[in-house]
Amino acid sequence: MNWLIKSSIGRKFVQSISGLFMILFLLFHVSMNLVLIFNYETYDFLANEVLGANWWAIVGTGVIALGFVVHTIYAIWLTLQNRKARGKDRYASSSKTDTTWSSQNMFVLGLFILLFLLLHLYQFWYEMQFKELLMIEGARHDSATLVKEVFSQVWVVIVYIAAFVALWFHLTHGFWSALHTVGWNNTIWMKRIKVLGNVVSTAICLGFIVVALAMHFGFSNLVG
Numbered sequence: 293m294n295w296l297i298k299s300s301i302g303r304k305f306v307q308s309i310s311g312l313f314m315i316l317f318l319l320f321h322v323s324m325n326l327v328l329i330f331n332y333e334t335y336d337f338l339a340n341e342v343l344g345a346n347w348w349a350i351v352g353t354g355v356i357a358l359g360f361v362v363h364t365i366y367a368i369w370l371t372l373q374n375r376k377a378r379g380k381d382r383y384a385s386s387s388k389t390d391t392t393w394s395s396q397n398m399f400v401l402g403l404f405i406l407l408f409l410l411l412h413l414y415q416f417w418y419e420m421q422f423k424e425l426l427m428i429e430g431a432r433h434d435s436a437t438l439v440k441e442v443f444s445q446v447w448v449v450i451v452y453i454a455a456f457v458a459l460w461f462h463l464t465h466g467f468w469s470a471l472h473t474v475g476w477n478n479t480i481w482m483k484r485i486k487v488l489g490n491v492v493s494t495a496i497c498l499g500f501i502v503v504a505l506a507m508h509f510g511f512s513n514l515v516g
């Protein structure tokens with residue numbers, strides 16, 4: 293287990309697995325959000341009854357938080373390690389196989405997503421789960437209405453869409469790079485994985501954008 297901390301390939305492995313885990317979380321999260329477009333009651337049921345302050349939801353939140361913390365700590369660690377290794381040549385063109393704009397800006401993109409996440413958790417998770425758990429008055433159970441309220445503000449829609457675009461760049465490189473690190477690195481599969489990464493990242497980010505716009509402009513609750 294020591295190699296996951298001591299060796300640089302071990303650290304990249306942890307970074308990759310935690311990143312892939314979060315992609316799974318985002319797929320789940322965007323699927324759940326899409327329910328908002330069709331039916332508020334179903335969304336409220338899922339958010340409160342299924343994922344409310346139940347023990348499994350608390351464990352789930354803990355696991356997701358752990359994934360984010362590990363991913364962030366290792367990102368800082370690997371970035372510092374790379375800068376040290378490259379010394380003055382930090383900005384010289386690298387010999388890596390993938391040198392897209394995203395690949396060179398993963399840390400900054402990640403930082404922006406992290407800042408977005410702090411705002412996002414304050415707007416929703418704090419209002420819905422944190423207040424409920426600590427029995428603070430005013431915990432919100434009308435999840436769909438809360439989402440609609442928050443997205444009625446134009447600045448929120450703009451900030452969120454900027455974050456989804458950053459997320460798209462972060463994920464397209466991250467997906468490819470993570471699978472490369474865990475061993476999927478022969479030439480034929482690398483091309484396919486790039487395409488798959490683009491499809492998954494676009495599905496996630498487009499899904500979030502559609503929900504944000506639908507909530508802002510009121511194209512939602514078609515069924516309920």
Ligand code: HEM
Nearest residue numbers: 321325339352353356405412416417420439500501503504
């Ligand atoms: C239109 C876009 C989004 C909407 C409407 C939305 C909505 C929500 C809501 C209502 C919650 C609290 C209830 C719940 O746990 O389901 C939540 C929690 C959360 N969201 Fe989002 N979200 C969006 C995008 C994102 C993005 C892009 C990320 C990550 C980059 C993200 C990460 C999280 C996390 C980590 C939690 C806490 C999960 C937990 O409690 O276990 N969300 N979101």
